[in-house]
Amino acid sequence: MSGEGEPELERLLPEWHFREIHRVPVPGAAAEVMEAAHATTWSEAPTARTLVAITGADVSGRGLIVSGFLSGMGEVLPTGDEEFLLAAVQGNGRHPRPDGSVVDIVTGCDQPGILKVGMNVRHTAGVLTTETRILVTDERTRRRFLPYWLLIRFGSRLTRTSMLRAIRARVLREAASA
Numbered sequence: 001m002s003g004e005g006e007p008e009l010e011r012l013l014p015e016w017h018f019r020e021i022h023r024v025p026v027p028g029a030a031a032e033v034m035e036a037a038h039a040t041t042w043s044e045a046p047t048a049r050t051l052v053a054i055t056g057a058d059v060s061g062r063g064l065i066v067s068g069f070l071s072g073m074g075e076v077l078p079t080g081d082e083e084f085l086l087a088a089v090q091g092n093g094r095h096p097r098p099d100g101s102v103v104d105i106v107t108g109c110d111q112p113g114i115l116k117v118g119m120n121v122r123h124t125a126g127v128l129t130t131e132t133r134i135l136v137t138d139e140r141t142r143r144r145f146l147p148y149w150l151l152i153r154f155g156s157r158l159t160r161t162s163m164l165r166a167i168r169a170r171v172l173r174e175a176a177s178a
Helices: 008-012 030-039 046-053 067-071 102-108 139-177
Strands: 018-025 075-078 083-090 116-124 126-138
Touching: 008 083, 008 102, 018 139, 030 067, 030 083, 030 116, 030 139, 046 139, 067 075, 075 102, 083 102, 102 116, 116 139, 126 139
Parallel strands: none
Antiparallel strands: 018 126, 075 083, 083 116, 116 126
8 A cells, every 4th residue: 555655656667758647636535535536437527538439448428437448458456545556568469478467567577669557546635646657668669659649648638637527526526415
């Protein structure tokens, strides 16, 4: 569990080539906010839903953002009450080590052509944050990935802020009805 200290993402990918962070203030206990994060649906985040639908992902209105879309991107790892962590590996249509877990590959594989992805959603000190880090295993892959990263950053920012705002709205609704 990460506690008030270092996020688990820091342990998974302490170094990165590409990084994106978004934050919104959200009052409440971390466990309640993270429970709301896991319960937030695509219908609550219309901007995110529209942008992700472009990729062909299933974003039906009642679908859960975290357990649906995010877990479809990689492995969602339990980290405690205040954070969840997603780990993913992509590269050249091949799996770097078929016998390894995603975490083992992210932390141990240095095979060329691999993108190591870590993303978290974390609530500490009244702030809900999502951070994405991407580490590539060689310079050629970094150069090839850069144009894609530059292209998707704006849409990714809109998607993430829409998701965070939807979680905040859910937390505030639940607090008002309590």
